[in-house]
Amino acid sequence: MSRIGGQLASRGCPHQVKGTTMTTQRETGTAAPHRVLILGAGYAGMAAVIQLAARTKGCEDMQVTLVNPQERFTERLRLHISATGQQVAEMNIPELLEGTDARFVRGWVTAVDADAKIVRIDDNRVLHYDTLVYGLGSVADTVTVPGVEEHAYTLNTAQDAEVLAERLARLDRGTVVVGGSGLTGVESAAEIAERYPGLNVVLLGRQEPGAAMSPKPKAYLQAALTRLGVQVRSGIEVVKVLPDSVELAGGESVAADVVLWTSGTRVSPLAAAAGLTVDEHGRIVTDATLRSVSHPDVYAVGDAAAIRQGFGVMHGTCQGGMPTGVHAAVSIVRALDGGQPKPFRFGYYHTPVSLGRHDAVVQFTHPDDSPRRVYLTGRVAARYKETVTASPWPTYGRMKKMPASGRYQRETYVGPWLPEPILTVGDTADDITNAESVSTAMLVVLETLSPLERAVFVLKEVFDFSHAEIAQAVERSETAVRQAAHRAREHVRARRPRFTADRSRQRDVTERFLAAATGGDINTLMELLSPDVTLWTDGGGKVRQALRPVVGAQTVAAWFAAIGKVTYQGVEPADMNAELVEINGGPGMVFSGLERIIATVTFDFDADGRITTIHNIANPDKLQAIAGGITRDVGTI
Template sequence: MNATAARQHEVLVLGAGYAGLAAAIQLAARTRKRGNLHVTVVNPYDTFTERLRLHMTATGQQTAELHIPELLAGTGAHFVRGWVTAVDAEARTVRVDDDRVLRYDTLVYGLGGIADTTTVPGVDEYAHTLDSPQDAAVLARRLARSDGRTAVVGGSGLTGVEAAAEIAERYPELNVVLLGRREPGAGMHPRAKTHLDGALARLGVQVRSGVEVTKVLPDSVELADGSSIPAAVVLWTCGTRVSPLAAAAGLTVDDRGRVVADSSLRSVSHPDVYAVGDAAAIRQGYGLMHGTCQSGMPAGVHAALSILRALAGKEPKPFRFGYYHTPVSLGRDDGVVQFTHPDDSPRRIVLTGKRAAKYKETVTASPWPTFARMKKMPASGAFWPHGGRYTRTWSTK
């Protein structure tokens, strides 16, 4: 090993989602000419999961296959395909697939979240999720042979709404039932909610709010009021959970297992660990952030810049983020965009119909070109994410 390699600072990024990739590419782009920092990205798949399009994959529609190694090419970052099975925060090592051990000086923890299939009996055994393209493809095959029966979508949040609308539009012979404790679009401006409700009605989606699923069976779901709904297919979008690896490693986590981060996105218990995305509990003035692409990419960028400032002997700056919009697709040619205040509360400004659908498609397509632009940015460049308020213009110099 030569002297340059011996001086390299090893940064290990766990998870190649929106936040993890943003962190890795920012670090690589800003240090590729220095040779004193090496970035490794670990992810179970070598293709990027476009979560914003999984409801399309779930209805048999073809989407682009985006390869992570191709995106990292030329940055100097190294890609390792595998499942993370353990983190040793004291030894600063990560075990991958139980037979490989990777060392780090700084860790970016971005393993994300998955659908919570543990709280309701039968969900794990009989319901589908949208956690990965593979899961979505399995659901697509199941929907294609459902023969006009009932498809139940559990969860009336935005993922459930988008999936129910897509399924109903793609398979009009199916009876699509959307179940949830709250009404769809409950947090939106009345004008946005009215359009959303009308679109679901137009597509024939049967909405049942104020209900609680207590059990999922092979051919039905049971509700808290004692009734049941026959179901050939069940899609579960109620809540998320995160990997237990952070808690097992001894990192300070919140009651949902998310890494508790300080204002610079550094773990409050382990300063060599930075947390981003769904796996991080990041507090802002308005409360805890919720995981989205809109907030994940800026968080990843900020973590990278915090790392570089710390390595330069400077104090990292606080992360300040405000939400900008909530775009929702309602099939291919309809949608609603709720513009928001920084705390994610609704503004009066709303887009609906085809204009909203086009806007949502632009937002959905934006991360990949943004990643590509990051690769070419100068070391002192600024980054402004599409679709969010990120209040710092950064330079590490």
Template sequence: MTDIIVLGAGYAGLATATNLAGRTRKTPGVRITLINASSRFTERLRLHSTAAGHATADFDIAGLAATAGLTFLPGWVTAVDADARTVRVDDERTLHFDTLVWALGSTADTSDVPGAAEHAYTLDSLADAQSLAARLSDLRTGTVLVCGTGLTGVETAAEIAESHPHLTVHLRGRDEPGATLTPKARSCLRAALTRLRVRVETGADIVEVLPDDADVIVWTAGTRVSPLAAAAGLAVDERGRIVTDPVLRSTSHPHVYAVGDAAAVRQRYGVLHGTCQGGMPTGVHAALSIARELDGREPRPFRFGYYHTPISLGRRDAIVQFTHPDDSPRRGYLTGRAAVRYKETVSASPWPTFARMVRHPGSASWWPRGGRFTR
């Protein structure tokens, strides 16, 4: 029996598990175990919308796993020994693996700024978003401070401002919102925030978060990965991400694959940044690579190019910046309702895709949610 364990059931982890299940369903002696802290799949792309009070779909990982022929194990991964090839779950169970796929993702980094962990909400999970939504619904007046002017911060500020017009929303961070967009697209983004009465404050780092900074504080300034990878003995970069070779295997432990936010995947233009756009293709490629190894063939290098940067600005507005493969902006972009329709199409729930990959794993060669990759 060949035991393959996938740690994490986010976008990248489920892409790996379902695609690999489809590729190995006729291969005897292969057992795939999927481990995740929750039995529910979280659409992190929509958590800012959940936080503003909009409904969230319910996706059951256990049901999908049963359909795919996977063994699903709910629980927290507490330790990994890359040399001994073991995974410890809930400090109670120890599982052995022949091949491991690391897809534990990332969380909001509240560790470096005093007060951020104590006084700010994050959008790491459905429970986090629902807790924020409950707090916002209780406010009849007041201020909301969104810390971080990256894309998550922009989307969160816009969503809250649109859904709660009686609240004053501030967006604070070092860089101008939409700093990676073309000047014209960035101007449209700023105009949308102005229309929503979001007060933008830029030009300085956030060095401390105090409870009286606002009635509600939301932290979206940066992410971090679990320290488990370094503790497991895997080679990691300065951010704790697993350093991978061209086929997405750990450079120190080739029987470990790393995908999604937890992996430092280098392409000719640099290291992939953590988004669903790149995360799901890494998962599919890891599945393909493992299937090739099981067949006695060498895996192929992973090659990926970005295609666009979609940004929601509430439910009725959006901006889509088209990009070169290295994520630098092209001249073309969409705004308004055309951008909303486009973003809703490319950011649609991946759940049907996961189910489809079990039946047709070879169909995933281009991702409508953004990335283009070649196998």
């Protein structure tokens, strides 16, 4: 793959600003690089800078700068863990940006002038921009309730968590009041109670914990808090925080040696002061593409933005923040290349809540964040939660190599959807099972299972949980879980291709198919195809492909026999290259031309070695890993 692997460097750089090519402007000495300034390295800001850095690497016409007050990335999903003195990994932002062209500037943003397009850093430095990505995020609201700023602890930064941890470590006995019964309050109260069983932990809030969940997971969450000894008081409003207590509406006072404040959030007033249109909470009001409605050269992402979807305005979460950063980056590249940014579309899918280190509850949701029936509890949920919590940083690393992996786009996908092709290595007998588990066929089959069947199948076959453990996690009887597992296995067996483990036979057929297709030999193609072969094509609406499956040996053979005769994606037959590689654990083909990857093709085989299914992926966003020559060993997947 060395020839193909070197083609990623030639991918298109943004070349157009306001109708004038940047290359031409540079040659005439009339233009400097387009300056993109990203404020804030939270979940959304990091997604934006990594995406932009990856998509514009080597482009002299673009300058990407990230501003953040510290080099350490704040894992807000783990701050409640750090607050109890437990060690978590330190993640360095400049180190992650190494190997990209993005620049890191350490400092506090003290002013933004949206009309002059300048940002002040620490009051004594000025940065100019052409496009701004505003992602300064939110912090705990310490202003609304008197005394919070002076007497309460917060979890805004890793330093905040460390300060609280030091205080808790010195507290042999006493009461810790957690103000706010939202998810951060619940996780913090549970973590403190588990870590310091000698302390009295009181959780105060207007709503009962888990209020947005369906009845069973909510009951599980509340029972877990009771088991940990957390005293929960709902329907409570704190009106003042004092050095040794909190006052409630109605005059009652609750003694407190430590107060942790998690109730409500607020955003920086900088956006409003800059003249940007903001909502009643100070968040930047955006259009459908995440641009400021008052200043189109400003994109707002994450908690700092008031982003309206069909279900209403999004609330701040990691699962929503990262996609906004990705979308802003993609939109910037598209706009600078003369295109129109597309509307942002997002739907929620889960609410995972840790209840100490070995327990959790995961509520799966509809896109509008309302609860589904499916949920997880206990050890399985804890493992799920940890997987979610740990995922952002490696996701940034993956985006750095293949930026298309960050796109959130399944909801409005055009035409058949196929999983992203992955170059794989390792073809020993021991790797057969692993190779089959990442095959295109298996990934497609899993998409057809119901949510319960898919959860049971993965928990049983991948994580090797017992039926009893799965039953407890999904709140079903063990009999129901066994039935779901049986249905899932039968479904997978029925729809999974029944090819033999004779990989040499598969490779031989693939080689013959490649030779016949490039040579226009329709008779040989017919011999290699089963009579009812099905061709699935995935162009994602970006490349012209069949929107429905192509069925039948004669039709499919004619489709591929034309490869050597017709122009495809602007590439003449004489300029097209084809190469046999291993994709998703089996033999496949990569087509390229004009220094770019055009498409991949993989196959399913029957017991006789005939091709039963063909998967043809031409969506350029899904070909980034192939273009980069990135390989994975099936023995370690």
